[in-house]
Amino acid sequence: MGEYAEMTLDGDFCESCGEYMGDGHGYPQRCAGCHHEITKDELEREIGQK
Ligand SMILES: [Zn+2]
Structure with missing residues (x-):
C-alpha cells in the first residue's frame, strides 16, 4: 500500500x-x-490491484 492509498484511507481522496x-x-x-x-x-479489490 503506497502513500496514495494511505491518503485515500484517510479520506483525502x-x-x-x-x-x-x-x-x-x-x-x-x-x-x-x-x-x-x-x-x-x-x-478493496480495486485498491489491492494498484
Ligand atoms: Zn469519486
Whole structure:
C-alpha cells in the first residue's frame, strides 16, 4: 500500500475515483458522484490491484 492509498484511507481522496477532496477525517470516503456506486468489497479489490 503506497502513500496514495494511505491518503485515500484517510479520506483525502475519493476512495472510488481518486478525486481530491482535501479534508480527510481519518477514514475512507467518497465524493458525491461516487457515493453510492461501489461496494466496499469492490473497492478493496480495486485498491489491492494498484
Ligand atoms: Zn469519486
